[in-house]
Amino acid sequence: MYKAEYLRHLTSTGIQLLYEAYEIGYGFLGMLGSIDCTHWNWRNCPTELRGKYMRVDHQYPSIILEAMTSQDLLFWHVFYSVAGSNNDLNFLYQSPLFDEKCHGTRLDCSFYPNGERYKHGYYLADGIYPSWVVFVNAYPYPITDKMIWFKAAQESARKDIELKDEGAVISHVYQPDPSTNEVDDQEIIHELRNTKTHHQLRSDLTDHIEHVS
Template sequence: MEVDSAPEEPEWARDIIQFLRHGLLPENKVAARRVNIQAARFCLLGEILIGVVDQDPVANHQATRHHTGNCINTYGVSGDFMDEYLRIAENTATKCLRKFVKSIISIYSDKYLRSPNSKDITRLLEVNTRRGFPEMLGSIDCMHWKWKNCPKAWAGSHNDINVLEHSSLFTELAGGRAPSVNYSINNNDYTMGYYLADGIYPSWSTFVKTIHAPQGNKRKHFAKTQESVRKDVERAFGVLQARFAIVQGPTRSFDHEMLKNIMIACIILHNMIVEDERHL
């Protein structure tokens, strides 16, 4: 391990030292994010700020493999593209991606891919009440990801209902294990929160669907508001695809398990970014 000492507390280093020593960030949001990123490159040795440069060839090789998996995941490039960029063969690049997504899931899924706790549910109910839908937990929809190498016998076999039936959310709702929320509508008492959905979903009390061809001002207003609020889940899919090009275009993988891990890893990374930028 080789270290390079930085100059004695230059102007750019003061905020980094303050962050490493006391955990304090500048009030300016842009400056706070910059300091948060730059601080990962330094450590404090007593009162001295030290930039750490890792010269270990094994560590550099592992970093290159990690970078390869991250590049394929973020930019959606093919495995042989990395041969020109990092001098890594297509098979090795594919293995890097496979290990990268598995590592993300193994390390971070418990924190960033969990069911909402009581604090989360309280926050969701407060937000959705302000939006005009009290006791609503969120919106539900499916994102379609084209599988370029999908077997012809499977083509067109998945729609929103088929996907829902294989989801953990469907299992929880069918078993009556949705988050507990107590409210009353038209003298009917309910003990589970509900989700906004489109017309293809089943007519359950936990799904509030829009009104097809509404008549009258009240029904038209409800349909317009429901469709407007429900777009938040579609916008979430759009942000996910904009951040990770690998889920934007047709996927080239043949491995079913690989496709699942890629999508889960992208969702985990998305949730990490949301948490990191929430205060900005």
């Protein structure tokens, strides 16, 4: 019933609306939201599957859910059914979240923090996520005032996004992107997982957050 409006691919128009909303709300350029995984308890899990879906830090077997949504509940990515014995990092390597980027079918949606061009939007993440350009985590050990400020801003934005049910409104605007040919480009995968670019992006965002705060 609601699929056409609330469950569809994120277009370049939607990305620009997210960029605008999160820049206004939190000062982060190029931000698509926050990423995390949720464990859903499976109390009626069959006995023969409990070992696969059980973790020592959970009372019941669980299934992991990963969903990407705007704050007006447009879902552009949903992935679930992975056994609860996995952690967030195991789950990430099974997730199709970045398949469109890796296949070259996501259009360029560049942004320019501190005057530098970055082609891929990113998600705020906690420390378990790898140093990829599509994730921005807080400094684990900030040593300067602006790093301390950035850490506080990143953690505050992550918490706020997870709690709010209003804000980035994009579901009513849908402009399909032109079709592109799918490619198997290993260079894109290396680009997304580039540690040097990840750290440079965080540094540029740190300077940007300091200037706009």
